[in-house]
Amino acid sequence: MLKTTGKEYLEPTMTEDATNVPSSDNTKLIKDWSSVRDIRQETNTFGTRLLENKEDVWHHNAWDHVEWNEEQEIAAKQKVSLQSNNPMKLEDRQIFLKNPSEYWNTFYKHNENKFFKDRQWLKIEFPELHHTTNNESGNQKIFEIGCGAGNTMFPLLSVNKNPNLFIYACDFAENAVQVNNKEYDPKHCKAFVWDLTNKGIPIEYIEPNSLDIVVLIFVMSAICPNDWIQVVDNVYNMLKPGGLVLFRDYGKYDMVQLRFKEGRMLSDNFYVRGDGTRVYFFTSDEIEKIWGSKFSIEQNAVDRRLINMVTRKI
Ligand SMILES: C[S@@+](CC[C@H](N)C(=O)[O-])C[C@H]1O[C@@H](n2cnc3c(N)ncnc32)[C@H](O)[C@@H]1O
Secondary structure, three states: OOOOOOOOOOOOOOOOOOOOOOHHHHOOOOOOOOOOOOOOOOOOOOOOOOOOOOOHHHOOOOOOOOOOHHHHHHHHHHHHHHHHHHHOOOHHHHHOOHHHHHHHHHHHHHOOOOOOOOOHHHHOHHHHHHHHOOOOOOEEEEEEOOOOOOOOHHHHHHOOOOOOOEEEEOOOOOOOOOOOOOOOOOOEEEHHHHHOOOOOOOOOOOOOOOOOEEEOOHHHOOOHHHHHHHHHHHHHHEEEEEEEEEEEEOOOOEEEEEEOOEEEEEEEOOEEOOOOOEEEOOOOHHHHHHHHHEEEEEEEEEEEEEEEEEEEEE
């Protein structure tokens, strides 16, 4: 399930220097580097590819840092306004607003485990996650929601030294949730089908106020804005007080957004891909507003036009 071959999940290439955002909780690991500029590493691996010379543009399939100048900003705004002046036809919009899991199910049927990659940046951006795998970290309950191919759960299980770590993982697409990965160990994990927009939490698996960490990586963007309040409520009800949400998702004007043609926009910043799956592009203010009603925001950084956020249940 985790083995990835062929197509990579290409992440956006426009970059902004991610900041070293200190944590308000001094028991937590201090994040002193970012996926954009890894100050501990001199190699030219992903995370350190800065496009300094235009001629080198084809040297890598993705660059981490491209200057975002005024000209590009204007071009991006023009592109988005072209998209919004030519939205999807009203009668077609209903098709994609109904039964979104069907499109993801088809996606996983065709791609199985080939599409998404293990994320090297997980360890860098969310050191809290790897911390749970330490032998001395005690009882830790993590829930990866919208887990897809399990790109967070399985890498964590593969390095786990903590006998008291338990990871739940769910997706609303049945074909995504498979248990045939060699790392799938029922003593340490449970995968199931669940829709995060459901009214109420999956109590058959997860007790209220019981989780230490909820992981949402490129999931909220797939959800209709009308359902965001329910999402925040559900996550809140599952986390214990002091529990964390680790969130990463698309930011506004990401290259993925700018590549959309006319006729794909459902509503502002919300689009339908060619395969019927949906994607929203957030501003960090928006993210803060959505989560800030119930959580304290510990980090909210834009990095390569991706939004990284850590919030804590008060
Ligand atoms: C872009 S993929 C990201 C997958 C995975 N988190 C990762 O980073 O590799 C979005 C995932 O969210 C799932 N998803 C979308 N809406 C969902 C919902 N309402 N409830 C549960 N899963 C959902 C999709 O099926 C898909 O697997």
